[in-house]
Amino acid sequence: MDSLLSRRLLWVGGKGGVGKTSVSAALAVLAARCGKRVLVASTDPAHSLGDVFDRQLGDQPTCLLPGLDAMEIDPDIEVEAHLARVTSQMRRFAVPRMMDELERQMRLSRQSPGTQEAALLERISRMITDEGSPYDLIIFDTAPTGHTLRLLSLPEAMSAWTEGLLSHSRKSEELGKVLRHLTPRKGQDIDSPFTDTTRSEMDELDERSRNVAETLLVRRRLFYQARRRISDPEHSAFLFVLTPERLPILETGRAVKSLEEAGIPVAGTLVNRVLPAEAGGDFFAARRSQEAEYLERIDHELAAWPRPRLPWLSSDIQGLEMLEQLASALESALNNTD
Numbered sequence: 315m316d317s318l319l320s321r322r323l324l325w326v327g328g329k330g331g332v333g334k335t336s337v338s339a340a341l342a343v344l345a346a347r348c349g350k351r352v353l354v355a356s357t358d359p360a361h362s363l364g365d366v367f368d369r370q371l372g373d374q375p376t377c378l379l380p381g382l383d384a385m386e387i388d389p390d391i392e393v394e395a396h397l398a399r400v401t402s403q404m405r406r407f408a409v410p411r412m413m414d415e416l417e418r419q420m421r422l423s424r425q426s427p428g429t430q431e432a433a434l435l436e437r438i439s440r441m442i443t444d445e446g447s448p449y450d451l452i453i454f455d456t457a458p459t460g461h462t463l464r465l466l467s468l469p470e471a472m473s474a475w476t477e478g479l480l481s482h483s484r485k486s487e488e489l490g491k492v493l494r495h496l497t498p499r500k501g502q503d504i505d506s507p508f509t510d511t512t513r514s515e516m517d518e519l520d521e522r523s524r525n526v527a528e529t530l531l532v533r534r535r536l537f538y539q540a541r542r543r544i545s546d547p548e549h550s551a552f553l554f555v556l557t558p559e560r561l562p563i564l565e566t567g568r569a570v571k572s573l574e575e576a577g578i579p580v581a582g583t584l585v586n587r588v589l590p591a592e593a594g595g596d597f598f599a600a601r602r603s604q605e606a607e608y609l610e611r612i613d614h615e616l617a618a619w620p621r622p623r624l625p626w627l628s629s630d631i632q633g634l635e636m637l638e639q640l641a642s643a644l645e646s647a648l649n650n651t652d
């Protein structure tokens with residue numbers, strides 16, 4: 315697992331309440347301790363990253379330690395910014411009599427399912443493709459498993475949504491043809507989909523259509539690039555946190571499989587809240603024997619991935635002092651797995 319912190323992107327996921335936020339924060343402390351410039355960003359609309367650090371966090375990075383910044387992405391800011399961008403693109407394209415309909419669609423979009431995720435995905439995509447990023451590592455503390463999986467599989471749904479708005483236009487068929495033609499195919503260089511041939515395709519469109527086509531292509535390219543980064547095992551990986559209990563084991567097994575099917579690399583799992591040896595008494599003896607069965611099951615069912623174990627600490631995790639302690643426990647857990 316030594317490569318865990320050497321990648322540029324780390325996604326921390328898992329079932330609700332297993333310790334994703336605490337582990338993300340502790341990993342960030344550990345990375346900063348190793349001299350990395352790290353950003354830990356919460357993508358869960360129900361943020362608790364600030365609570366774990368015991369600091370107020372906002373939508374832009376706040377420096378918490380030398381080399382360590384943290385932020386909580388605000389989905390509402392993203393939705394408004396996203397809709398404003400789409401509206402201004404569409405306004406360029408729409409004829410005046412379509413404007414009322416356009417405004418109505420935008421009002422509906424604000425409330426429709428998937429809008430927050432689409433906007434969040436666009437923000438994440440910009441963060442992970444930013445060539446001027448000052449960070450060696452970005453750790454994303456994600457929402458419980460299901461949501462994250464949906465989020466990562468959204469690019470196609472997202473472009474369908476954006477381009478669906480064009481369906482009222484009599485130009486849409488022509489534009490659709492150009493977009494299809496310009497969409498990079500497998501094996502084609504997605505960094506430069508605007509080739510000479512495609513330029514001439516664009517020339518056939520009028521000024522307004524060309525503007526929209528270009529904006530949509532820029533977004534499409536952003537998603538392609540983001541997805542390419544997320545699927546590159548050298549660049550990015552997913553870490554599943556779970557506890558030695560039945561439901562997290564079942565859910566992790568399913569989630570690992572579905573991420574792999576989606577071509578998203580999994581770095582490993584982290585078994586959190588393992589009873590420490592010193593926990594005594596009948597109650598803990600009973601828990602420990604059940605835990606032993608589950609740990610064995612994890613070793614069996616998740617044998618293909620590293621499975622470091624993190625002890626259950628004597629209190630919950632709050633503030634930098636506790637996080638330093640959890641980071642040290644993490645460091646020895648990761649070293650023991652190498």
Ligand SMILES: Nc1ncnc2c1ncn2[C@@H]1O[C@H](COP(=O)(O)OP(=O)(O)OP(=O)(O)O)[C@@H](O)[C@H]1O
Pocket residue numbers: 328329330331332333334335336337358362457458586587624625626627628629630631632
């Ligand atoms: N190793 C640990 N030792 C002691 N307490 C822990 C440990 N890991 C997590 N906790 C505590 O467990 C609770 C849940 O942790 P956390 O909020 O990090 O989980 P989460 O997976 O991010 O939850 P959610 O799904 O709600 O985002 C918190 O009170 C946290 O302090």
Ligand SMILES: [Mg+2]
Pocket residue numbers: 334335336358362455
């Ligand atoms: Mg959390």
